[in-house]
Amino acid sequence: MAKHDPHLDLLFHALSDPTRRMMLNRLARGPAAVTELAGPTGLRLPTILRHLSVLEAAGLVASQKDGRVRSCAFQPKAMAPMHDWLEDQRRLWEGRLDRLDDYVTNLMKERNHGP
């Protein structure tokens, strides 16, 4: 378990912006060019390019140039570390619930069999 994983920072940060989530949403349906990504957002190209670089830094998107158009593709594997972290977190929480359960169970046993 990484104590302090910089990749998670990039991942969560990338997802924390509505424009970037919109772009990912589009890319989950299939590859797209930069202009097509920009379309629905109403933002200028340089802005979109910046967002794209954030998504690429997080590994969520890979892109390549084909002629004069850059084709961007969603990289679902990049989500894995986040899912792992969420899973760890869930386990911790449920472990706590289990222990609470034990506690209550023991309490009731004591009530039933106690002095």
Added chain:
Amino acid sequence: MAKHDPHLDLLFHALSDPTRRMMLNRLARGPAAVTELAGPTGLRLPTILRHLSVLEAAGLVASQKDGRVRSCAFQPKAMAPMHDWLEDQRRLWEGRLDRLDDYVTNLMKERNHGP
């Protein structure tokens, strides 16, 4: 499907910082006071309090004062919107894979029965 959910911004942003994830990790094991949260981070109290307010803004933590100590508790339900979004995203992606599958299948049918 929310087109532009500000709550998701807060949620992902809250998780994008290693200090805050560390705090959540501690809280998933059970409630803790502010000083206890600060301990492992090596950061000053005012800084921790700021992080705490970010976590509270995202709904991930609830706190209350008991005497002079503030007790903080993890709120697992706050994770739900994020899980929903991730699930939507996964569905989109898998839908795409299915369609790709169909495409390949059709292509092979045409190859077999075509002119």
Added chain:
DNA sequence: ATCATGCTTAGCCATGTTGCTAACTATACT
């Protein structure tokens, strides 16, 4: 009453983020 503890507020500083415009490059079209 005094002192220690635990939190809180105010305010500073450096850096990062998000949007923009303007100017540039490289490829395609006619």
Added chain:
DNA sequence: AGTATAGTTAGCAACATGGCTAAGCATGAT
């Protein structure tokens, strides 16, 4: 060749973020 298209780069402005110190306030212990 000349024009349109698709990115790209540089740089600016406004605001947010993450750290700090110093000073304040409320509660518990002696």
